[in-house]
Amino acid sequence: MAGKFEVYQDAAGKFRFRLKAGNGEVVATGQGYTSLAGAKEGCAAVQRAANGASIVEAPSD
Secondary structure: OOOEEEEEEOOOOOEEEEEEOOOOOEEEEOOOEOOHHHHHHHHHHHHHHHOOOOOOOOOOO
C-alpha cells in the first residue's frame, strides 16, 4: 500500500498534514496553516521536494 497525506484541522483551528507510510506509521508532519488550501499546497511542496531527493549525512552537533 502506498503512503498518503492526511490533512486535518487541529484543536486550535489550524490546518495541518501528516504523511503516513503504507503501514500507517506517521513519517512526517507539517506546520499549521491558516487555510485548507495552504495545507494542501504544503503537501504538494513536500512531494515536489522529495522527488529525486538525495540522502546526505549531516554533521553532528
